[in-house]
Amino acid sequence: MSAPPPPLDPARAGENKGRTTTAAISTVAAISTLFAIARLWVRVRIMRKFQFDDCMIVISVICSWMSVGFSTTAVHSGSGRHIQTLTQEEIQGAILFTLIGFVPGILSFVLPKMAVVTLLSRLLNPSRTHLIWLWFMCVFCLLTMMGSVGMVFGQCQPSRSQWDFSVPARFCWDKWISVDYTRGACAFSAFVDFYLSIYPGVVLYKIQLPTKKKVALSAALGIGSISTVVAVYKITVLDSLASVDFTYDSCDLTIWTIVEGSVITIAACIPLLQPLLERIRNRPWSTKGTGQSSSQTPGSHQGYADIELSDDKSRIRKIRRRFEMDSVLATRNNDEEPGVAPMPAARQDRILEEDEARLVASDAGSQNDGNSVPSKTGQKIYRTDEVRISYARDEESGAGAHRHQDSWS
Numbered sequence: 543m544s545a546p547p548p549p550l551d552p553a554r555a556g557e558n559k560g561r562t563t564t565a566a567i568s569t570v571a572a573i574s575t576l577f578a579i580a581r582l583w584v585r586v587r588i589m590r591k592f593q594f595d596d597c598m599i600v601i602s603v604i605c606s607w608m609s610v611g612f613s614t615t616a617v618h619s620g621s622g623r624h625i626q627t628l629t630q631e632e633i634q635g636a637i638l639f640t641l642i643g644f645v646p647g648i649l650s651f652v653l654p655k656m657a658v659v660t661l662l663s664r665l666l667n668p669s670r671t672h673l674i675w676l677w678f679m680c681v682f683c684l685l686t687m688m689g690s691v692g693m694v695f696g697q698c699q700p701s702r703s704q705w706d707f708s709v710p711a712r713f714c715w716d717k718w719i720s721v722d723y724t725r726g727a728c729a730f731s732a733f734v735d736f737y738l739s740i741y742p743g744v745v746l747y748k749i750q751l752p753t754k755k756k757v758a759l760s761a762a763l764g765i766g767s768i769s770t771v772v773a774v775y776k777i778t779v780l781d782s783l784a785s786v787d788f789t790y791d792s793c794d795l796t797i798w799t800i801v802e803g804s805v806i807t808i809a810a811c812i813p814l815l816q817p818l819l820e821r822i823r824n825r826p827w828s829t830k831g832t833g834q835s836s837s838q839t840p841g842s843h844q845g846y847a848d849i850e851l852s853d854d855k856s857r858i859r860k861i862r863r864r865f866e867m868d869s870v871l872a873t874r875n876n877d878e879e880p881g882v883a884p885m886p887a888a889r890q891d892r893i894l895e896e897d898e899a900r901l902v903a904s905d906a907g908s909q910n911d912g913n914s915v916p917s918k919t920g921q922k923i924y925r926t927d928e929v930r931i932s933y934a935r936d937e938e939s940g941a942g943a944h945r946h947q948d949s950w951s
Contacts, residue, residue, distance in 0.1 A: 560622025574804035612643030650803030732773035
């Protein structure tokens with residue numbers, strides 16, 4: 543950026559990307575802010591919750607507007623115009639505020655990834671190993687992107703020499719080293735976006751749900767694939783970091799950095815907006831297929847439970863406890879009956895794991911029907927709510943034992 547720029551064609555001297563840059567980044571930041579506000583309204587006013595992923599969304603929106611503020615200040619200093627048409631003071635201001643704006647801009651598209659992982663871990667209940675992998679990708683993405691910031695600011699020593707031309711640089715490494723490193727970091731960020739967008743579809747494909755609902759949920763949870771396209775395109779404009787006409791060429795990178803953060807923020811908010819849409823429509827969405835609507839009231843949000851397959855770990859634990867209780871009762875009954883061999887423990891665990899996954903998907907529907915016994919579609923083992931208790935009582939005459947049996951169902 544300190545190399546002397548080449549002569550400029552007089553016909554291009556009036557070109558200015560400043561207004562376009564300011565309008566674009568302000569618009570996308572405002573749209574993502576509206577989605578974030580809608581999400582917070584649902585979480586705080588309707589669901590009465592404010593969790594880690596909500597905090598990440600709030601911080602991301604703040605970072606987006608910080609980046610917009612620094613980028614707008616850079617435009618006022620001269621960013622968006624060719625460097626040959628600017629004074630030395632304007633060049634220094636444009637370079638400084640553009641570089642500073644990249645820091646919150648990067649955070650604006652990295653932090654929502656953590657919000658998405660938190661949401662998916664609550665909705666889809668991944669295994670411990672898979673959950674560690676999801677968080678590893680997010681943390682590693684954050685570290686590599688922050689490393690790119692360090693590479694850009696540290697490519698000359700002292701760093702101030704990059705925007706303050708009165709300070710001589712002791713040494714500078716090749717700018718393309720920073721560009722190549724940033725390409726790799728952005729490619730990994732795009733991979734994380736792609737992985738998080740297809741993961742819900744893979745999980746939902748294995749769950750017993752109507753096809754229409756699977757497609758709707760996969761689309762809602764996988765809308766972050768758009769940010770993958772944005773991230774890939776952004777890689778093509780990273781060359782501006784090494785451009786001699788930095789004040790003009792870097793505008794595209796500024797725009798797409800904030801667009802990427804806004805898109806993934808919107809993608810993290812959309813899956814949680816169903817209760818708000820129900821309030822707007824003044825009736826719940828259909829949860830049992832075409833032409834049928836749920837019997838819930840607009841304030842109950844049973845449809846939201848259909849999306850949030852495991853709203854919290856306590857719900858999964860409650861379901862597992864019900865399975866374990868039924869298994870114990872069934873085993874005891876088998877032990878008491880002559881000629882019936884008790885079921886092996888390994889077989890019981892396998893049945894629990896298989897049936898628990900089916901119950902999580904169908905639990906909300908069974909509650910609405912008021913009947914926990916599904917229709918018999920084949921030779922399967924089903925959980926019931928029927929509990930039988932038997933006990934023996936000696937009569938006063940001592941003539942024998944009278945066996946009494948109560949039943950609740």
